[in-house]
Amino acid sequence: MEIVIAPDAERCSIIVADIITDAIVSGAATLGLATGSSPSGVYTELISRYRKKRLSFAHVHAFLLDEYVGLPTGHPESYAQVIKTQFAEHVDLEPCRVHSPYVKDTDLFEAARRYDTRIAKLGPIDVQILGIGVNGHIGFNEPLSALHSRTRLKTLSEQTRRDNARFFDSIDDVPQHVITQGLGTISEAAHLVLIASGTQKAKAIAAAVEGPLSASCPASILQLHPHATVVLDEAAASQLENAEFYRYIHDHKPSAQRY
Numbered sequence: 001m002e003i004v005i006a007p008d009a010e011r012c013s014i015i016v017a018d019i020i021t022d023a024i025v026s027g028a029a030t031l032g033l034a035t036g037s038s039p040s041g042v043y044t045e046l047i048s049r050y051r052k053k054r055l056s057f058a059h060v061h062a063f064l065l066d067e068y069v070g071l072p073t074g075h076p077e078s079y080a081q082v083i084k085t086q087f088a089e090h091v092d093l094e095p096c097r098v099h100s101p102y103v104k105d106t107d108l109f110e111a112a113r114r115y116d117t118r119i120a121k122l123g124p125i126d127v128q129i130l131g132i133g134v135n136g137h138i139g140f141n142e143p144l145s146a147l148h149s150r151t152r153l154k155t156l157s158e159q160t161r162r163d164n165a166r167f168f169d170s171i172d173d174v175p176q177h178v179i180t181q182g183l184g185t186i187s188e189a190a191h192l193v194l195i196a197s198g199t200q201k202a203k204a205i206a207a208a209v210e211g212p213l214s215a216s217c218p219a220s221i222l223q224l225h226p227h228a229t230v231v232l233d234e235a236a237a238s239q240l241e242n243a244e245f246y247r248y249i250h251d252h253k254p255s256a257q258r259y
């Protein structure tokens with residue numbers, strides 16, 4: 001695992017945007033997209049590069065990691081809608097190339113299986129962006145998810161519903177269920193790129209990076225992956241103990257960026 005520690009969240013976003021830009025310029029055609037706060041600066045940076053004509057997504061297929069079950073179509077917090085308004089509608093990524101689990105199906109188990117098959121058919125995903133939950137989840141693979149799990153229906157933990165209540169009027173409005181790519185599905189991407197900032201993520205990051213490989217911390221599967229990059233600000237890295245093995249970026253200036 002490559003661990004990159006940057007001074008702040010803004011610099012983390014630029015580093016991740018550089019990884020995605022390099023991949024697309026080299027011909028990558030499938031991106032895995034996460035939602036939530038962690039990757040939003042990455043999307044802003046990619047939009048800015050697209051507007052400066054340094055990047056095109058016209059040939060890209062994008063796959064969302066997960067989707068809430070039970071929100072009305074077009075709800076602003078449904079992840080398909082979040083990706084549309086935060087990213088896809090601002091670049092040349094056609095709506096038919098943005099894929100997410102179909103959560104209106106009467107058979108959600110079958111809908112999850114179909115999504116897994118579609119990823120396998122159009123994939124493998126070249127670069128998968130990941131955030132991490134304070135309990136170590138990636139996608140919505142909550143602790144004790146099977147390490148080889150496929151895309152499936154999951155129940156959110158109380159912790160995750162509390163954490164995500166900030167996007168809704170109250171915790172009661174946060175859905176109980178989601179369809180999420182499984183840990184096995186996520187692991188098939190060629191390059192996993194996890195971005196995290198803030199002290200609230202420090203414990204989960206220490207468990208994922210330096211703890212044992214364990215279903216108690218689903219993000220620890222990155223330890224098994226042949227190409228995983230973890231991009232952290234100093235606060236998220238603050239509980240790591242093996243500083244000499246990590247790459248520190250010291251300059252605050254985004255002017256060092258290549259795009």
Ligand code: F6R
Pocket residue numbers: 033034035036037038039065066079130131132133137138139140
């Ligand atoms: C979202 C997702 C989740 C989030 C995680 C962190 O698509 O898959 O794993 O990445 O819950 O969320 P934030 O970034 O809001 O702290």
